[in-house]
Amino acid sequence: MGDRKPSLVLEPGTVIKPVIDxxxxxxxxxxxxxxxxxxxxxxxxxxxxxxxxxxxxxxxxxxxxxxxxxxxxxxxxxxxxxxxxxxxxxxxxxxxxxxxxxxxxxxxxxxxxxxxxxxxxxxxxxxxxxxxxYVPGELLKDVPRSEALFYQLGEFVANLDNKLQNFNHSGLVEREHIWMLSKVPDLDNFKYVIKDAEKLDLAEEVIEEYKYAVVPRLEELEKGVIHGDVNEMNIIVGLKPGENKTDYRVTGIIDFGDIQYSYYVFELAISMTYMMLLTGDLRTAGIVLAGYTVNRRLPDDEYRLLKTLISARLVQSLILGAYTIEQDPNNTYVTSTEKANGWELLRRIRKTKPNPEGDDTDWKTIATEYLTRS
The missing domain is CATH 3.30.200.20 (Phosphorylase Kinase; domain 1)
Structure with missing residues (x-):
């Protein structure tokens, strides 16, 4: 193996983005x-x-x-x-x-x-x-949204993970990156960027829950190489010739910058998180879950981790997004949907604002109902 390199994880104050005209x-x-x-x-x-x-x-x-x-x-x-x-x-x-x-x-x-x-x-x-x-097509964020499209995304992600089960690479074995969901405990080093006391309390609650609910269970979860960043800007969609102008289908995926040897349930949680951020509707995650579970089985103990994992990804995105803006105020990539409604979604998931119409974070039931009526 030779000399092992030290872990390369972002530390506060470090500027790493290329500077070029x-x-x-x-x-x-x-x-x-x-x-x-x-x-x-x-x-x-x-x-x-x-x-x-x-x-x-x-x-x-x-x-x-x-x-x-x-x-x-x-x-x-x-x-x-x-x-x-x-x-x-x-x-x-x-x-x-x-x-x-x-x-x-x-x-x-x-x-x-x-x-x-x-x-x-x-x-x-x-x-x-x-x-x-260059991969032709449109980004998912730019096209009309439908339940069918989110269901297809779930199918696509499960299919992707199934195919990656046989992919291994030594370069990923020891990879560490602050955006990996496994690095949520390290957010303690960055949470100073959240100045609002109520938001900080919420973030700290999620980080601590991750430490006691997820970390001790990691060795039980199925591992493999995952894409690690399935979001609305990395999914390519398109229309089949002759199809309705709103009937988009998932056609491809881009940006493999976050690939990692990690946990398949993390891939699912990240995908569910970003689709909820896109729509502002917690139930969207259940539709993604429906598509995923048709192509890939999810054990019950992993279902039970989803709420914590999704909350953790939201907190990770909100804290690191705020940190990035602090370092680079002109970073347009960060000023996206997740900053517009991320805190509100997090509050609703944590039940600080109960939904009188029922539990819209019961994603397993939502997925089952969708599959039944489809």
Whole structure:
């Protein structure tokens, strides 16, 4: 194994996002991939920088044999994750693995040196740089929502996890990242960013519950490689030819920056959390659960952890989102749905505002009723 590296986990005050302007990006793409850029668009990114690139068709590039008809995405990884090249290699391999198993996702492109990534010095820091084929379609966040779409998402996530059961990579064995759901206890180091006393009390309650309800049970849960960040900005949807303009279907998944060796129930909890944040409706999670359990069995003891895990993901998102805004006030990725209604959803899940119409966090019953009427 050689010398083990120390754990790489974000600490308060650390700036890890790449600092680069558009002209430097164009020069980088031309030097590493031989591509002359016709159009350059910056995409959302939390800690990384992502750019959609359309190549100039008038400039021949013999270095790329199979040109992507929809363009490319240049990914410049943050300086912390770039220290763990095993994770970079695992991300490339997982995309190739899923592509060969009929899952639509980005495909890595080799650079002029024949490699799937390179390490570049950008503004004095080392960053891993990759080029991926762009996946066409629309983001789930941008299309009309329906119960059928959330049900399909659940099916898709379960199918993804089923296929990943046979994927392993040594680069993920010791990976640690502050956004991993297993790192919820570490939020104690960041909770100072929550200035409102009531919100802080709520966050602390959830963190403590996670410590006593989840941590002692971790060894009992089924483990494997998971995507780790199934949200409305990472799911690609599309219409079949001739279909109703509101009848979208899940077609693919992007952004493998959070892949990890973790617990399958974490994948489900994260997916349920983000779909609730998107709709503002707690019952949405039950529809996702319905689709998931059709393709993948969930043991009763894991069902019982869902409320704590979903609460923990909300707290994680709210605390780390507030921390990121403190460090980078212009980060538009963070000022999204989760900040608009995350605290309100958390209050409702924790029952500080009872619902007179019944328990809309009884997701198992909601899933069963949906399956029955479908």
């Amino acid at each position: 558009h002209e430097e990006v164009k020069l980088l793409v031309e030097r590493l991939y031989g591509i002359s850029v016709l159009e350059l668009t910056e995409l959302n990114g939390y800690d990384d920088k992502n750019y959609k690139i359309i190549e100039d068709p008038n400039v021949k590039n013999p270095l790329i044999v199979n040109h992507s008809p929809y363009g490319y995405v240049l990914k410049i990884m943050n300086s912390m994750d770039s220290q763990n090249l095993g994770v970079v290699e695992a991300q490339n391999e997982i995309m190739n693995y899923l592509t060969t198993r009929s899952v639509t996702c980005p495909k890595p492109v080799r650079n002029v040196f024949g490699h799937l990534y390179s390490l570049e010095i950008i503004s004095g820091k080392r960053h891993a740089v990759r080029l991926l084929e």
